[in-house]
Amino acid sequence: MQRIRIRYAKRGRLRFTSHRDFARAFERALRRAGTPMAYSQGFTPHPKISYASAAPTGAASEAEYLEIGLQRAVDPASLREALDAALSPGLDVLEAVEARGSGGLAERIDAARWRVELPGVAPAALDAAVAAFLAASEVVVERLTKQGRRPVDARAAVVSIEVVHAGQVGAGGPGRSGAMDPHHAEPEVPSEVAAVPCAILDLVVRQVTPTVRPDDVLSGLRVVADLEPPVPPRATRLAQGTLTAQGQILDPLRADRDEAVIEER
Amino acid sequence: MPVVTVFPQLEPLLPQVTKPIQYVGGELGAVVKDWDAAAVRWVLMYPDAYEVGLPNQGVQILYEVLNEQPDVLAERTYAVWPDLERLMRSHGVPQFTVDAHRPVGAFDLFGVSFATELGYTNLLTALDLAGIPLCAADRDERHPVVVAGGHAAFNPEPIAEFVDAAVLGDGEEAVLEITSIVREWKAAGRPGGRDELLLRLARTESVYVPRFYDVDYLPDGRIQRVVPNRAGVPFRVRKRTTMDLDAWPYPRRPLVPLAETVHERYAVEIFRGCTRGCRFCQAGMITRPVRERSLTTIGQMVRDGIERSGFSEVGLLSLSSADHSEIGDICSGLAQQYEGSNVSLSLPSTRVDAFNITLAEELSRNGRRTGLTFAPEGGSERIRRVINKMVSEEDLIRTVVTAYSNGWRQVKLYFMCGLPTETDDDVVQIARLAHEVIRAGRAATGSRDIRCTVSIGGFVPKPHTPFQWAAMAPPDVIDRRLRLLKAAINADRQLGRAVGYRYHDGEPSLIEALLSRGDRRVAAVIRRVWADGGRFDGWSEHFSYERWAQACADAGVDLHWYTTRERDRAEVLPWDHLDSGLDKEWLWQDWQDALAEFEQDDCRWTPCFDCGVCPAMDTQIQIGPTGRKLLPLTPVAAAVPAAVPAASSREGA
Numbered sequence: 001m002q003r004i005r006i007r008y009a010k011r012g013r014l015r016f017t018s019h020r021d022f023a024r025a026f027e028r029a030l031r032r033a034g035t036p037m038a039y040s041q042g043f044t045p046h047p048k049i050s051y052a053s054a055a056p057t058g059a060a061s062e063a064e065y066l067e068i069g070l071q072r073a074v075d076p077a078s079l080r081e082a083l084d085a086a087l088s089p090g091l092d093v094l095e096a097v098e099a100r101g102s103g104g105l106a107e108r109i110d111a112a113r114w115r116v117e118l119p120g121v122a123p124a125a126l127d128a129a130v131a132a133f134l135a136a137s138e139v140v141v142e143r144l145t146k147q148g149r150r151p152v153d154a155r156a157a158v159v160s161i162e163v164v165h166a167g168q169v170g171a172g173g174p175g176r177s178g179a180m181d182p183h184h185a186e187p188e189v190p191s192e193v194a195a196v197p198c199a200i201l202d203l204v205v206r207q208v209t210p211t212v213r214p215d216d217v218l219s220g221l222r223v224v225a226d227l228e229p230p231v232p233p234r235a236t237r238l239a240q241g242t243l244t245a246q247g248q249i250l251d252p253l254r255a256d257r258d259e260a261v262i263e264e265r
Numbered sequence: 266m267p268v269v270t271v272f273p274q275l276e277p278l279l280p281q282v283t284k285p286i287q288y289v290g291g292e293l294g295a296v297v298k299d300w301d302a303a304a305v306r307w308v309l310m311y312p313d314a315y316e317v318g319l320p321n322q323g324v325q326i327l328y329e330v331l332n333e334q335p336d337v338l339a340e341r342t343y344a345v346w347p348d349l350e351r352l353m354r355s356h357g358v359p360q361f362t363v364d365a366h367r368p369v370g371a372f373d374l375f376g377v378s379f380a381t382e383l384g385y386t387n388l389l390t391a392l393d394l395a396g397i398p399l400c401a402a403d404r405d406e407r408h409p410v411v412v413a414g415g416h417a418a419f420n421p422e423p424i425a426e427f428v429d430a431a432v433l434g435d436g437e438e439a440v441l442e443i444t445s446i447v448r449e450w451k452a453a454g455r456p457g458g459r460d461e462l463l464l465r466l467a468r469t470e471s472v473y474v475p476r477f478y479d480v481d482y483l484p485d486g487r488i489q490r491v492v493p494n495r496a497g498v499p500f501r502v503r504k505r506t507t508m509d510l511d512a513w514p515y516p517r518r519p520l521v522p523l524a525e526t527v528h529e530r531y532a533v534e535i536f537r538g539c540t541r542g543c544r545f546c547q548a549g550m551i552t553r554p555v556r557e558r559s560l561t562t563i564g565q566m567v568r569d570g571i572e573r574s575g576f577s578e579v580g581l582l583s584l585s586s587a588d589h590s591e592i593g594d595i596c597s598g599l600a601q602q603y604e605g606s607n608v609s610l611s612l613p614s615t616r617v618d619a620f621n622i623t624l625a626e627e628l629s630r631n632g633r634r635t636g637l638t639f640a641p642e643g644g645s646e647r648i649r650r651v652i653n654k655m656v657s658e659e660d661l662i663r664t665v666v667t668a669y670s671n672g673w674r675q676v677k678l679y680f681m682c683g684l685p686t687e688t689d690d691d692v693v694q695i696a697r698l699a700h701e702v703i704r705a706g707r708a709a710t711g712s713r714d715i716r717c718t719v720s721i722g723g724f725v726p727k728p729h730t731p732f733q734w735a736a737m738a739p740p741d742v743i744d745r746r747l748r749l750l751k752a753a754i755n756a757d758r759q760l761g762r763a764v765g766y767r768y769h770d771g772e773p774s775l776i777e778a779l780l781s782r783g784d785r786r787v788a789a790v791i792r793r794v795w796a797d798g799g800r801f802d803g804w805s806e807h808f809s810y811e812r813w814a815q816a817c818a819d820a821g822v823d824l825h826w827y828t829t830r831e832r833d834r835a836e837v838l839p840w841d842h843l844d845s846g847l848d849k850e851w852l853w854q855d856w857q858d859a860l861a862e863f864e865q866d867d868c869r870w871t872p873c874f875d876c877g878v879c880p881a882m883d884t885q886i887q888i889g890p891t892g893r894k895l896l897p898l899t900p901v902a903a904a905v906p907a908a909v910p911a912a913s914s915r916e917g918a
Contacts, residue, residue: 013272014523016285021523028293028521028575045607058280086575088291088523232280 001038001048002073003099005253006080008064014090015060022091023051029086030068035079038069052105052240052252053112056213061237062094063112065252067105101255108252109207111159111243114214116201120230126163126199129225133161133217141219143210150210154220157212159204159247206243268300271358272366278352286524287315288349290363293521293574296332296339297365303338304451305444307331308362308372308409310342310391312384313803315363318343319520320528322582323378323415326515327436337444340364340372344387345394347800353394360394369395373447375409376440377428379417382780383773383803385424389795392427399792401429401476406459412443412472419504419551420728420840423780423787425475430466433473433843434504434551435537437513442469464495473502473843480785480839486826488784488837501844504551506884510537510558514566519574530578530611531570535563535595539584540876540886541616542865543642544653544855545681547727548584551845553878555869556887560591560598564895567599571608578609587615587624588869590889596627598895604630617641617656622667634672639664640679644695650862651686653855658698662705669706669715676702676717682746683724683738683771686860692746695719696753700760718765719754721747723774727781729845731855733838736831737778740771772810776802778828779817784839787827789820846884848877 010017017025027047030037039045048069055061080096087093099105118126133139139155205212214235221227242250279285300306309328311318318324324341331339340362345353353359360369369375369391377388392399397408404411413421413431421431432439443466450462457464466472477498481489493500507513519531536557539549558566567579581595589595592612599610610628615621617639625637641656643649649656665676680695699719706715723743726732747768755761779787793816794802801807817824832838834853841849851874855865868874869888879885 013276013289014291016279016289017523018284018286021286021525024525024529025521025523027577030575031577032572032575039607058285088293090291091523231277 002070003067004070004074004076004079005065005067005097005099005105005256006083006093007095007253008066009092009094010055010059010061010064010090011092012060012090014088016058017091018057019051019054022054023049025087025091026066029083032086033079033082035068035083036071036074038071050105052109053207053211055237056215059214059235059237063237063240065105065109065240067099095253097253097256098260099256100259103255105252108242108250108255109240111204111206111241111249112237113239113249114201114203114205114235114237115164116203116214116218116233116235117198118201118229118233119198121199121227121233122197123163123165123199125225125227126201126221129221129227130161130163130201132224133158133220136224139220139223141216141223143216143219152210152212152216154212154216154223157206157208158217159206159243160202161204161217162202164200164202204243204247204249268367268371270366271361271368274356274358275353275361275366278349278356278358281352282349283346284316284524287343288345288361288363289523290366291523292319292363294516294518295364295520296328298332298338300338300365300367302336304336305338305374305448306372307337307339307374307376307440307444308342308367308369309339310344310369310375310377310388312377312379312387312391313344314346314801315343315522315524316526319522319524319526320530320532321378321380322516322532322534323380323436325520326513327376327378327440328520329515329517330437330513331440331444334441334444336448340367342369342391344384344391344801350390350394350800359396360391370397370408372409373451374443375411377411377413377415378436379413379415381803382417382423382777383808384417385427385780385791386795386799386802388424388427389792390800400426402426404429404459406455410447410459410462410466414439416548416551417781419547419843419845420781420783421473421475421843422480422785422839423783423791425785426788427791429463429474429476431473431475432471432505433502433845434471435507436505437507437515439471439505443472464497467495467498467502470499471503471505474498475785478842486823488839490837491839491842501842503844503882504846506554506556506882507537508556508884508887510534510556510887511562514558514562517566517569517573519570519576521574521576528580529576530580531567531574531576532580532582533563533566533570534558534583535581535586535589535592536583536888539588540867540869541585541588542653542855542867544651544731544859545642545684545724545727546584547730550730550847552584553846553876554884554886555588557589557591557889559889559891559893560595560895561891561893563595564598564602568602568898577607578611581610581612585616586612587618587621591891592624593620594894596624600627600630602895602898613638615639617661617664619664619667622664622671625668625673626671634674636675636677637668637673638677638679641698642679642681643684643691644680644693644698645691647862648684648687648691650864651859652681652684653859653865655864658701661698662701665702665717666705666709669710669712674715676715678702678717678719680719680721681724682721682750682768683743683774685726685732685735687738687746689746689749692750693753695721696750696756696764699754699764700757703760703763713763716763716765718767721750721766721768723769723771725774725778725781728838728840729847729852731852731859733782733852734832734834734836734856737775737828738771739825739829740775743771743774773802773805773808775824775828776808776810776813779813779822779824782839783827786820786822790816790822793820844881846876846878846881848875848881851876 037047052065076096084093241252413428418431467474538552538555
């Protein structure tokens with residue numbers, strides 16, 4: 001069985017796709033593209049697909065990951081192309097790499113970097129709120145779950161939180177541009193907000209249980225500084241991967257790619 | 266005035282509502298065309314939530330048929346849930362299409378498909394959010410022409426005030442004909458305005474324009490007559506019939522949603538129409554004659570549909586799918602083609618006989634034997650003669666036992682309560698039947714692990730059926746009979762524990778009955794209910810009987826006069842000027858036969874019994890067999906290369 005790891009994006013209006021919606025659409029895309037899926041054994045066989053932590057409904061993402069198992073080997077590049085064509089524009093398959101390195105995909109993901117755009121919020125107000133947030137040792141926010149309201153500490157999981165000022169957009173903030181693998185230069189991420197005065201947050205959050213989402217951090221800014229964005233902010237996940245001691249996020253597919261290069265030699 | 270997308274205004278509202286994905290479009294198969302390049306623009310609505318409306322075959326077919334015309338643009342809109350409706354009102358966002366998020370009010374034509382009358386209030390919400398006056402009389406050239414279709418359009422009188430036109434019957438050719446008329450009228454500079462356009466539509470004799478008909482009433486409230494008030498408008502408006510379904514193999518490019526919907530499958534209509542003659546069944550009466558799609562076209566549609574959609578389930582739809590003249594070959598052919606491919610086939614709406622089990626066995630080659638459903642509809646042989654559901658008790662037991670013996674563990678049986686001439690005993694007999702099924706099933710299989718679920722719906726008399734004259738049973742009678750039935754099922758604990766029981770309260774049916782057989786005076790009730798907040802009446806959590814009853818009282822409409830009153834032969838019915846092809850004399854005779862417990866055969870296998878449809882509509886039965894066979898495919902999984910450029914499976918967007 002060949003295993004292929006895939007990075008995909010959820011963009012534009014299709015960021016409202018929930019994880020379940022995506023999973024259904026992806027299975028159909030696999031069938032349309034004629035992918036030779038491997039199936040689980042048993043009475044109701046399921047195609048072998050495993051997902052790494054999925055971005056919440058309504059959040060855009062440039063860095064979602066999954067892994068599929070195939071009955072026979074295919075060329076990852078053509079598979080990527082076929083799957084991307086079979087999915088609606090806005091659900092875009094960005095990379096496909098054969099799984100080679102040791103360790104599962106989930107073990108290589110322990111943090112995510114987010115860009116949060118807050119249209120109608122003045123950067124100065126955001127600066128103040130971020131300062132208050134950073135100064136607190138704990139910021140408890142309430143989250144609505146199926147079990148009812150539940151307190152979550154939005155502070156502890158936050159590795160870094162910075163306001164991006166003009167000229168820095170896309171650079172990912174000082175000291176961070178080297179975080180990504182050179183094979184995998186950061187794409188020009190289209191802004192989710194067009195031509196409105198807009199403050200931007202750059203956020204690195206550690207993966208913990210329960211997951212702390214950008215929404216929780218925004219609730220935290222409300223708790224510490226009464227920050228009330230006039231319209232719903234938009235979050236885009238820019239990267240997921242292994243958090244280094246320097247606060248960088250390592251591309252989770254790098255190990256697979258490196259192994260491939262070694263084999264080619 | 267340029268028409269622009271409202272998405273920028275809608276988008277900030279979406280994080281605040283449930284399941285926002287249903288409002289963003291982006292389905293596979295969706296088409297977005299250039300607004301300015303289109304000569305005629307349609308918006309099509311299914312007046313229920315997206316999850317119910319998207320899979321609707323009628324809308325999908327018309328959407329595709331219209332968009333195939335180079336100068337025609339068609340988009341879709343669905344009912345928005347109250348959470349979004351509130352936000353749209355407070356932010357001034359109009360009713361929008363999901364394709365390009367264009368405002369519904371900007372289109373030329375607004376087609377709305379009513380499978381059920383309970384969508385009427387949702388039409389009013391959409392009109393109001395679109396900024397279209399609720400009353401057709403208040404609209405002018407700036408507003409779309411609102412056209413109703415679907416089965417409920419066979420009596421559009423309760424919504425006559427709200428729609429500009431209604432089309433009865435099959436829509437494929439009707440929408441194209443309406444499109445041509447609108448195209449010509451627009452190109453000529455809209456001569457005579459809206460009135461002239463509606464007149465041109467009415468003169469086709471197959472588009473009903475309510476404003477061109479006056480209704481007079483007798484002092485006792487019954488209708489005296491319905492007559493045209495304009496020259497050239499026909500006395501009776503005819504239904505449309507699409508002949509030769511092989512020439513209309515739609516949907517070719519099924520819409521595949523991102524959101525979860527009620528039917529996640531590729532559906533092929535294997536035939537249209539039914540002449541089984543069940544007297545309660547409006548669909549069977551108004552869709553005559555039977556027109557089969559050929560085995561080869563079905564095979565091709567399934568193949569393309571699966572390939573383009575990526576669905577793993579195929580539904581072979583019709584009013585009674587086992588009645589297709591080549592159903593055996595269709596099922597075995599498809600089962601063979603898709604064996605081992607993870608594509609499952611289903612055959613809903615089947616009749617009660619052992620042949621069905623054979624079909625079901627073919628179709629379940631790939632999967633599990635989860636459940637089988639049969640619809641005897643009536644509990645006693647007597648009541649089954651009344652409704653012309655010709656199933657003997659012996660047949661039923663034999664069929665169900667065969668199912669159990671072949672590995673099915675769960676069988677569902679559908680019945681109706683409140684049928685004409687029904688007594689308590691007719692309903693209590695359902696319990697005896699269910700017990701008998703379990704007893705025989707246990708004896709045949711030697712297993713106690715078998716179940717049967719009895720599901721009961723309230724009968725609603727419908728226009729254009731032999732029961733259109735019948736009194737509906739009052740809700741308290743239905744509720745009492747259902748209690749008796751429940752007690753009878755549980756009277757034998759040994760057998761009763763294997764019988765599941767599901768039923769519906771009588772009250773929603775009473776409102777459905779009001780809307781089904783109502784006349785123009787019922788519009789005032791619909792308007793009041795809507796103004797009082799009535800939405801999504803087909804959903805039990807939104808439906809309020811009290812709201813409807815109060816609106817009837819306030820509007821001076823006697824709910825019982827419209828529902829539980831039997832009509833006599835001479836009464837002018839509100840839909841008499843709408844021609845389904847059925848001869849009213851034949852319907853009356855069939856009603857008399859029902860009361861005499863006399864059965865009617867099926868004209869596919871016995872001589873014509875003169876229901877009137879074929880001569881009136883110039884149509885004929887189209888059935889096989891063609892004698893052809895489905896060729897074995899190379900196994901599907903291996904036929905497609907690992908990574909094909911799938912650009913062909915993706916449209917517009």
